[in-house]
Structures are given as C-alpha cells and as structure tokens.
Amino acid sequence: MQIPQGALHPLTLITEEAVNILAKQGFSVALGPELEDEWHNFDALNVPKDHPARDMQDTFWIKGVKGKVLRTHTSPVQIRYMQNHTPPFAIVVPGKVFRNEATDATHEMQFNQLEGLVVGEGVTVEHLKGTLLSFFKELFGEKTEIRLRPSFFPFVEPGFEVDVKIMKDGVEKWLEVCGAGMVHPNVLTNVGYDPKKVTGFAFGMGVDRLAMIKYSITDVRTFYQGDLRLNQF
Amino acid sequence: MCAHFIKVIYVSISFNMKYSYIWLQSHIAEPLPTPEQLKETIIFHAFEVEDIERVGDDTIFDIKILPDRAGDCLSHVGMAREIAGLLNLTLKSVVRTLPSMDLLMPVEVKSDLCRRYMAVRMDGVKVLPSPEWLKNALESVGQRSINNIVDATNFILLDTGQPTHAYDASKIDGGIVVRDAHEGEKIITLSGEEKILTANNLVIADYVGALGIAGVKGGKSAQVQAGSEIVVTSAEDNLRVLGSQSESAQPDHSDIPSALESTTSIILEIANFDPSSVRKTARSLGLQTDAAKRFENNLSPQIVYQAAVQLMTLIKDIAGGEVTGVSDTYPAQVAPHTVSFTIDDIGRLLGDWVTGKIIEGVFDQYHYQYRFTDGIFTFTVPYWRADITGAHDIAEEVGRVIGYESIEPKTLPTVFALAHSATYEAIRAIKAWLVHDGYQEVMTYTFRAKGEVEVAHGAKSKSMLRTNLSDGVKESYDLNSINAAILGRTEVKLFEIGTIFTKESEMVHLCIADKKGIREMTVEEYIAEQKIVVEHTSLETARLTAGFKEWSVYPFSTRDVAVWINTDEDKDVLEQVVQVFASQYCVRPPVLFDEFTKEGAISRAYRFVFQSYEKTLTEADIDTPMKELIARIEGRGVFTIR
Numbered sequence: 001m002q003i004p005q006g007a008l009h010p011l012t013l014i015t016e017e018a019v020n021i022l023a024k025q026g027f028s029v030a031l032g033p034e035l036e037d038e039w040h041n042f043d044a045l046n047v048p049k050d051h052p053a054r055d056m057q058d059t060f061w062i063k064g065v066k067g068k069v070l071r072t073h074t075s076p077v078q079i080r081y082m083q084n085h086t087p088p089f090a091i092v093v094p095g096k097v098f099r100n101e102a103t104d105a106t107h108e109m110q111f112n113q114l115e116g117l118v119v120g121e122g123v124t125v126e127h128l129k130g131t132l133l134s135f136f137k138e139l140f141g142e143k144t145e146i147r148l149r150p151s152f153f154p155f156v157e158p159g160f161e162v163d164v165k166i167m168k169d170g171v172e173k174w175l176e177v178c179g180a181g182m183v184h185p186n187v188l189t190n191v192g193y194d195p196k197k198v199t200g201f202a203f204g205m206g207v208d209r210l211a212m213i214k215y216s217i218t219d220v221r222t223f224y225q226g227d228l229r230l231n232q233f
Numbered sequence: 234m235c236a237h238f239i240k241v242i243y244v245s246i247s248f249n250m251k252y253s254y255i256w257l258q259s260h261i262a263e264p265l266p267t268p269e270q271l272k273e274t275i276i277f278h279a280f281e282v283e284d285i286e287r288v289g290d291d292t293i294f295d296i297k298i299l300p301d302r303a304g305d306c307l308s309h310v311g312m313a314r315e316i317a318g319l320l321n322l323t324l325k326s327v328v329r330t331l332p333s334m335d336l337l338m339p340v341e342v343k344s345d346l347c348r349r350y351m352a353v354r355m356d357g358v359k360v361l362p363s364p365e366w367l368k369n370a371l372e373s374v375g376q377r378s379i380n381n382i383v384d385a386t387n388f389i390l391l392d393t394g395q396p397t398h399a400y401d402a403s404k405i406d407g408g409i410v411v412r413d414a415h416e417g418e419k420i421i422t423l424s425g426e427e428k429i430l431t432a433n434n435l436v437i438a439d440y441v442g443a444l445g446i447a448g449v450k451g452g453k454s455a456q457v458q459a460g461s462e463i464v465v466t467s468a469e470d471n472l473r474v475l476g477s478q479s480e481s482a483q484p485d486h487s488d489i490p491s492a493l494e495s496t497t498s499i500i501l502e503i504a505n506f507d508p509s510s511v512r513k514t515a516r517s518l519g520l521q522t523d524a525a526k527r528f529e530n531n532l533s534p535q536i537v538y539q540a541a542v543q544l545m546t547l548i549k550d551i552a553g554g555e556v557t558g559v560s561d562t563y564p565a566q567v568a569p570h571t572v573s574f575t576i577d578d579i580g581r582l583l584g585d586w587v588t589g590k591i592i593e594g595v596f597d598q599y600h601y602q603y604r605f606t607d608g609i610f611t612f613t614v615p616y617w618r619a620d621i622t623g624a625h626d627i628a629e630e631v632g633r634v635i636g637y638e639s640i641e642p643k644t645l646p647t648v649f650a651l652a653h654s655a656t657y658e659a660i661r662a663i664k665a666w667l668v669h670d671g672y673q674e675v676m677t678y679t680f681r682a683k684g685e686v687e688v689a690h691g692a693k694s695k696s697m698l699r700t701n702l703s704d705g706v707k708e709s710y711d712l713n714s715i716n717a718a719i720l721g722r723t724e725v726k727l728f729e730i731g732t733i734f735t736k737e738s739e740m741v742h743l744c745i746a747d748k749k750g751i752r753e754m755t756v757e758e759y760i761a762e763q764k765i766v767v768e769h770t771s772l773e774t775a776r777l778t779a780g781f782k783e784w785s786v787y788p789f790s791t792r793d794v795a796v797w798i799n800t801d802e803d804k805d806v807l808e809q810v811v812q813v814f815a816s817q818y819c820v821r822p823p824v825l826f827d828e829f830t831k832e833g834a835i836s837r838a839y840r841f842v843f844q845s846y847e848k849t850l851t852e853a854d855i856d857t858p859m860k861e862l863i864a865r866i867e868g869r870g871v872f873t874i875r
Contacts, residue, residue, distance in 0.1 A: 130644045
C-alpha cells in the first residue's frame with residue numbers, strides 16, 4: 001500500500017520559509033489578537049482620526065461594541081510588542097488580517113500578512129535595505145534585486161514601496177511586494193519610547209501574494225476554500 | 234493588479250490625477266526631459282506614475298498622489314514645482330495683483346471652519362464657448378469643455394489646485410454668509426439632487442437661503458446661465474445633467490423659465506475650508522467632488538489670492554468684463570513655521586553618509602528658505618508643504634531627492650537571540666506532528682452565517698465570526714471525500730489551526746477530521762493530550778519540483794482494475810504498464826488501493842482517474858482508453874484481469 005503524505009497549506013509553507021530566513025537574522029516571531037481595538041489598530045499607529053481607512057466601507061467594525069475592529073493589518077502587534085519590551089529587538093509577525101472588500105482573483109476579505117520590526121540605537125534605512133535585500137535573495141533566488149520608491153504610510157517616515165526583480169517565466173520582472181519605512185516618531189512616542197534615542201524600521205507584505213508569486217498560483221480565493229487540491233507542495 | 238494588491242497591505246489612500254506634459258512645461262522655464270525620462274524621475278524620487286499615454290502632441294501622465302502630498306501636488310503648478318526641484322529647473326512665476334475696490338455686498342464669515350473667503354465681482358461678462366487652447370487643455374486631461382466661465386474655474390482648479398465657484402450676482406439676495414446649515418435645511422445641488430443638511434454642514438448662503446455646500450458643491454439657486462441654456466459650474470455636473478435628461482425620475486424642470494437671460498455679472502468665490510469638516514460633509518452627503526478632494530487634503534489658504542488673480546485674468550481674457558469689487562476675509566492667517574534639526578537627526582534615519590552640504594544641496598534645488606548655523610538647521614516650511622512637521626519629514630526629502638538607490642545596504646549590527654512566541658512554537662509543533670501522521674492542512678473562512686460576534690457591513694449571510702473550526706472543516710472534509718480519488722487518497726485526513734471568537738474572547742483552536750470523525754480543541758489541549766515536545770520544531774518547506782497545477786472544473790470519473798500476477802518481477806512490469814498508461818490518459822498516477830496473495834498468485838487493484846480540462850467526459854471517452862489499457866495488460870500474456 002502507498003502511504004499518503006501529509007501536506008502543509010501553501011501559506012504555511014511560505015510563512016515558514018520567510019520566518020526561517022528572518023530568524024537567521026535574529027527576528028523572533030510575535031503574535032497578536034485578530035480582534036483588535038481602535039487604539040492599537042489605528043490611533044497608536046498615527047492613522048489620523050478621520051482617515052478613510054477607518055470607514056465602515058473598508059474596515060470590519062464589530063456590531064454593538066464600540067471601538068472594536070477586525071485588525072486591518074498586522075501592525076497593531078508592533079504596538080503590543082513595543083509596549084511590553086525594551087529595545088533593541090527584531091520581530092517578525094505573521095498573521096491573518098481583514099478588509100471589507102469585494103473579492104476577486106487578487107482580493108479577499110481575509111488574507112495573511114508578514115510584518116517585520118526592528119528598533120534600537122543606530123538603526124537606519126541602510127539596515128532596512130540590507131535586511132530586505134538578503135531576505136528576498138533567499139526567498140526568490142540569489143539574482144533577485146530590490147529597489148525602494150518613495151511612498152507614504154501614516155506610521156512610517158520616510159516610507160517606501162519595495163519592488164523585487166525576479167525571473168518569471170524566463171523574463172525579468174519588477175514586482176511591487178512590500179511596504180516599508182522608518183518607524184514614525186509619533187509611533188515610538190505612543191509606546192513610551194524616546195525617538196531621540198531609538199530609531200526603527202518596519203516592513204509588511206502580503207503572504208498570499210508572495211505565495212502566488214513563488215508557487216505561480218493565480219487566484220487568492222483558492223487559499224481559503226478548504227480544497228486539498230491546493231496542497232501540491 | 235499590483236497596485237490594487239498593495240492597497241490591502243498597508244493602510245493607504247491615494248488620489249490619481251492626470252497631468253499634461255505641455256501644461257507642466259508651461260510652468261517651467263527650461264525644456265523638460267522626454268516624457269519617458271520624466272516618468273522615471275517622478276517614480277524614483279516622488280510619486281508612482283501609473284500610466285503615460287500619448288495624446289496628439291501631448292503626453293498625459295496618470296500619477297498617484299498619496300495624502301501627504303495631496304495638499305500641493307493635485308495641481309499642475311504643484312507637480313511642476315516638484316519636478317523643477319528634482320531636476321534643478323526654474324519654475325516660472327507671475328505675480329499679479331487684484332485692483333483694490335470694495336465689494337458692494339456684505340460678506341460675513343460666521344464659522345471657524347471657513348479659513349479664508351475671497352469674493353470677486355465681475356460685471357459685463359459674456360458667457361460663450363471657450364477658445365480652442367482652453368478646450369484642448371481641458372480635454373487633454375479628460376475634462377469636457379462647457380463654456381468660458383465654467384472652463385475657467387475648472388482650468389484654475391487643475392492648474393493651481395484651488396477650487397473656485399462662480400455665482401450669478403443678480404441672484405444673490407442681500408449678501409453672502411458663510412454659516413452652519415440649519416438642521417433640516419434643504420438645497421438643490423447643481424446636478425438637481427435635493428440634499429437635506431444638518432448643523433454639521435457648512436453652507437454659503439445669501440439672506441434667503443443656501444447657495445452652495447461649502448467646499449463640496451454649488452447649488453442651483455444662484456447658477457450662472459447662458460441664454461436659455463442651463464449652465465452648470467463644473468464639467469462633472471454637466472455630464473450628470475446631460476445624462477439625466479432622459480430619466481423621468483429627475484426633478485421637474487418646469488419651474489425654470491424657458492427663456493432666461495444670460496448671466497452678465499458674477500461673484501467668484503475663492504475660499505478655503507476646514508479639511509475634516511469638508512471630508513465629513515462630502516462623505517455623509519455622498520458628494521465626493523474634485524473640490525472636496527482638494528480641501529480634504531489641507532490645501533493652503535495662502536494660494537487663494539493668486540488663484541483669484543489668475544481666475545479673474547483668465548475670465549477677463551475669454552469672457553470680457555471688469556472687476557468691480559473684491560473682498561478678502563482671512564481670519565485664520567498663520568505665520569510660517571520653522572523646523573529645527575541637526576545633521577545627525579537626518580543621519581540617524583538615513584545613515585552617516587548625510588552631510589550638511591548634502592542637505593543644503595537639496596534645499597537649494599527647491600529654493601527653500603533655511604539657516605544653517607552652529608550645526609543646526611532652521612528650515613522655514615513653505616506654505617504648500619504643511620506635511621513637513623519634523624526632522625523625519627526632512628529625512629524623507631533628502632532621501633528621495635538623493636535617491637534611495639544610492640543608499641548602501643547594510644546588515645544589522647547585532648543578531649538578536651531568538652525568543653519566538655510560545656503559541657507560534659506550539660502551532661508549528663502540531664503542524665509538524667500531524668503532517669508526519671499523513672494529515673493535510675486546510676484554511677477556511679473566518680466569516681460564517683452563525684456566530685456570537687457580528688461585523689457591521691459584512692457580506693450578507695457571512696457577517697458572523699466563527700465560534701468553531703468544525704463547521705468549516707466539515708465542509709472541507711466532505712468536499713475532499715468526494716475528491717478522494719483525484720487526490721490519490723483512499724482516506725481523507727485533514728486539519729485546520731485558526732482563531733475562533735466567542736462573546737468573551739478569541740482562542741486558537743485545532744480541528745482534526747478523519748474517518749473517525751471531527752475533533753476540536755485548543756492548541757494547548759492537543760499538545761498535552763499527545764505529549765508533543767514543542768521546543769525548536771522545524772517544518773519542511775515547499776518541495777518545489779514542479780509549478781502549481783490548476784485543477785479542472787469538470788467532474789472526474791474513476792475506473793478500477795484488478796490484475797492477477799505471479800511473481801515480483803511481474804509486479805515491476807505491471808507497475809510500468811499502468812504508470813505509462815496513466816501518464817498518457819489520466820489526470821494523476823494510479824493508486825494501488827488493494828493487494829493480496831491467494832494460492833500463490835498476487836492480486837493488485839489500481840484506481841485510474843479520468844478528467845478533462847475542456848469538458849465533462851462521457852462513458853465512451855473513458856471506455857476507449859480503458860480497452861487500450863486492458864489490451865496492454867493482457868498483451869503481456871502472463872497477467873489476467875480479475
């Protein structure tokens with residue numbers, strides 16, 4: 001008789017690979033709740049009070065409970081971790097997040113993120129660039145290149161989009177895979193750190209998208225349908 | 234696709250605007266680089282250029298502006314100023330002034346939410362079609378030409394970023410009042426919709442009633458008109474009116490006299506309103522207009538005056554008339570503020586390559602005002618860059634202008650000792666344990682029809698958060714049991730680890746489904762029950778031997794074949810025959826599902842799975858290859874089909 005092999009979900013496989021790469025650089029895994037409060041999900045992260053991301057149209061608020069929200073990103077875990085730890089440290093946060101969106105092949109109401117945070121004395125954009133470069137080289141191959149473009153997120157400044165150049169079907173392609181930046185001084189102040197003493201960088205990426213790129217999966221919805229035909233690796 | 238996906242990664246909101254290359258050039262003294270080169274410069278030093286398109290002699294840039302720069306760059310002059318700074322070019326500036334003549338009409342600002350209000354009266358204007366250059370300019374960025382007055386206000390918006398509005402002066406009763414709306418006050422907007430206002434909305438009114446919703450949209454009552462034709466004051470509105478003429482549900486227009494006199498006197502409104510108030514009003518009334526978009530992003534009240542001069546000059550040029558009165562109420566005037574920082578404040582974010590010379594170089598390119606004495610920079614924030622509040626913002630300016638590509642990647646100075654979350658370690662240990670035991674992992678949806686915690690505005694029938702994993706896992710188990718053959722399994726064994734939600738709390742659960750049934754418990758309970766050692770487990774990562782294979786949406790069929798053989802050598806031969814056959818005709822390798830020995834002969838039973846990516850297979854589609862298989866097996870002589 002043939003003994004059937006067990007198999008992990010592709011999102012576990014890619015998360016595990018990403019976490020292992022970052023662990024080699026000293027990143028410890030931190031987790032946090034999926035049901036968050038408004039302060040951790042928005043206020044502490046320097047998201048303005050009347051920011052459209054806080055609207056019903058984009059975010060799942062909990063009915064009948066004021067200020068409770070399904071986390072829209074893994075970033076509130078940064079806040080929770082910083083409140084309970086003293087720098088220096090490096091963490092990686094994998095986790096499920098939620099957005100109120102119409103679903104299609106590249107959009108889901110639930111998806112997974114992976115977020116990194118490093119805080120300490122003397123942490124600069126150079127370290128962010130070095131960390132991400134070696135991360136993506138190990139994930140997508142030694143020939144991988146990255147580039148940073150200016151962008152804006154409320155909780156970082158300066159902020160970037162990170163593009164990755166990979167070989168896809170024999171063609172070189174630049175893909176937008178990651179948002180990143182230097183932790184905003186307001187965020188550091190919100191958790192009781194002194195932004196004159198410590199600096200930090202953060203980056204976040206969609207795990208579903210990484211898996212789709214790495215394994216050539218075309219429809220994000222297949223990840224959550226419980227169909228084992230997905231577990232091919 | 235990428236851009237949309239990014240939206241879901243970090244909280245981010247953006248605005249797209251179309252910019253004409255020719256229009257941008259008109260603001261810059263030296264020739265611009267080619268559109269392609271300009272695109273690269275903008276992408277790597279400022280904004281994401283989503284598209285560039287050649288339209289006639291022009292090239293149109295579709296640029297995504299994020300909220301930090303929406304206050305100054307949602308305009309051609311703002312973008313030109315940014316480009317001039319990046320490329321060290323000269324921004325053309327024309328300083329003009331308005332005649333000082335009192336407006337013979339009272340203007341009262343009764344709310345702090347109005348940060349500045351300018352009114353300019355012009356008499357003797359003629360409402361006419363616009364000249365060609367203006368039509369072309371507007372059309373190049375996707376706007377329709379309406380008439381000279383409307384087009385002038387639209388042009389000024391796209392050029393300076395300042396929304397403006399033109400009222401028919403003869404229809405304003407008494408004077409202009411900027412005030413909170415009365416609770417329940419009604420207004421008919423230019424597009425003919427009635428809106429009911431609350432005290433949280435700001436209006437521009439005369440002594441009779443509301444003329445417009447401040448910073449959001451004009452009303453019908455003091456509309457500018459050309460002859461008997463209805464003239465509305467923005468292209469967007471006009472499209473709506475034109476589009477709605479065939480709809481019977483629209484408000485009756487019979488109250489409008491059939492032959493109206495053309496507007497000859499206008500009051501131009503050039504004002505500035507509180508960003509948060511405009512945003513709330515625009516959202517609550519469902520009026521996300523171009524004007525509201527500008528005000529929401531903290532447009533500087535400083536630009537009002539120059540926009541007023543430009544608008545007046547343009548109207549005089551293309552519609553004639555004279556300015557007969559000007560009023561400027563500017564209660565919220567603020568002195569320019571400064572930001573002080575040291576070189577190290579920038580270096581500690583960007584790296585110690587930053588020098589005073591580098592910072593000065595960037596500031597000089599933009600002609601920014603600053604002092605640099607005793608190692609301390611004092612930077613005067615230009616009125617259009619309200620987003621700059623501290624050294625971190627200066628670091629961004631320096632970094633992006635110098636270019637992030639020139640920043641050296643460095644490894645972290647320390648490698649920290651690992652201390653992973655205990656829950657993560659436990660989850661990882663269970664996954665390794667179960668996979669080793671032949672279980673497969675699934676992930677199902679958090680949203681269910683039933684639960685204790687409900688989300689507001691969720692999908693119909695799926696707005697509850699799951700209280701267990703079992704319901705989702707059961708559906709997965711049933712689906713996969715039907716598909717067992719195609720999965721190459723005789724038994725489905727699966728599990729999910731995920732968060733469940735009760736009224737009181739959330740917990741991480743494990744659910745296991747196999748032929749013994751479905752079991753669910755907390756992660757800790759399972760660790761204890763199975764005596765799993767959690768420490769330092771590692772999971773296998775992907776076995777990437779081939780790319781992902783998408784599955785067919787058509788049904789599959791199975792056929793079982795049992796064969797008698799006599800020796801172990803026969804086994805190898807048979808195995809080769811069935812494998813070759815399956816690779817030619819089946820969607821997956823055959824599964825040996827039964828094997829036994831009886832009176833010296835060995836019985837081997839295989840299951841073959843047939844499925845097409847193009848259609849549902851018929852009996853005949855399967856019978857033909859099956860005959861071929863049997864022929865191949867029997868052709869070996871020694872085998873007998875059981």
